[in-house]
Amino acid sequence: HKGFNTREKAEAYIENGLNAVNVISHDTIKSLIDISAEEKEVILKRDMPEKIKKGILEYYNVNSLTEISDTKISSMKSCRDTYSTKKIVEYNKECVDYYTLNYLPVNFYKIWQPLYKLISINKLPREIKILEIGNGPGTATWGLISFYEYLALENPIIDFRVEYDCVEIEPNFGEIFFRLRTKCLENLPGNLEVNFKKVLYGIN
Numbered sequence: 001h002k003g004f005n006t007r008e009k010a011e012a013y014i015e016n017g018l019n020a021v022n023v024i025s026h027d028t029i030k031s032l033i034d035i036s037a038e039e040k041e042v043i044l045k046r047d048m049p050e051k052i053k054k055g056i057l058e059y060y061n062v063n064s065l066t067e068i069s070d071t072k073i074s075s076m077k078s079c080r081d082t083y084s085t086k087k088i089v090e091y092n093k094e095c096v097d098y099y100t101l102n103y104l105p106v107n108f109y110k111i112w113q114p115l116y117k118l119i120s121i122n123k124l125p126r127e128i129k130i131l132e133i134g135n136g137p138g139t140a141t142w143g144l145i146s147f148y149e150y151l152a153l154e155n156p157i158i159d160f161r162v163e164y165d166c167v168e169i170e171p172n173f174g175e176i177f178f179r180l181r182t183k184c185l186e187n188l189p190g191n192l193e194v195n196f197k198k199v200l201y202g203i204n
C-alpha cells in the first residue's frame with residue numbers, strides 16, 4: 001500500500017513514474033495502533049483535505065488522534081491479524097475502525113493516478129457517473145470528489161458534475177461513510193455539482 005505525505009508528491013508520482021518519489025509504505029509508517037501516542041497524529045498530518053481530517057476526528061469523537069483511549073486501541077488490535085490471513089474478515093465496529101485508520105489515509109490519493117492520465121490525453125469528462133462496488137469507508141470516493149473539487153477551483157469558468165452510486169456489503173462501514181460524505185460535500189465550489197443517487201450498505 002503506497003501513500004504520500006503531500007498532494008504535491010502524489011502529483012509528482014503520477015507525472016514522473018513509480019520510482020520518482022519516495023513513497024511511504026504501510027509497513028514503513030507502521031500500524032497506527034502500534035506507534036506511540038506522540039506519533040499517532042502523523043496519520044492526519046498528510047496533505048489530506050481538511051474536511052476529511054475533521055470527519056475522521058468526529059467519527060472517533062476526539063479532537064486529536066492522541067485522545068483515542070487505550071481501551072479503544074486494544075479493541076482494534078484484536079482485528080490486526082485478521083488482515084494477514086486468508087480468512088474472510090468480519091467487519092464489526094472494531095475492524096471498521098482499524099481499517100479506516102490504517103488504510104484510508106494511505107490510499108486516499110491512489111485514485112488520482114488514473115484521473116491525471118485521463119487529463120493528459122484530454123479524456124477526463126466534465127460530467128461523470130460512477131458506480132462503486134465495495135466502497136468501504138469511501139477512500140476512493142472522497143479521493144475522486146476531492147480531485148474534482150481541486151479541478152473546479154482551478155477552472156472556475158468550467159462546470160463539473162459527479163453522480164455517484166455505491167454498494168457495500170458490510171453495513172458497519174456506513175457510519176464513517178455517511179459522516180465523511182457530509183463533510184466532503186461542505187462548501188463545494190459553485191461550478192461543481194455532486195449528487196449521490198443511491199448509497200446502499202449491507203447489500204449481498
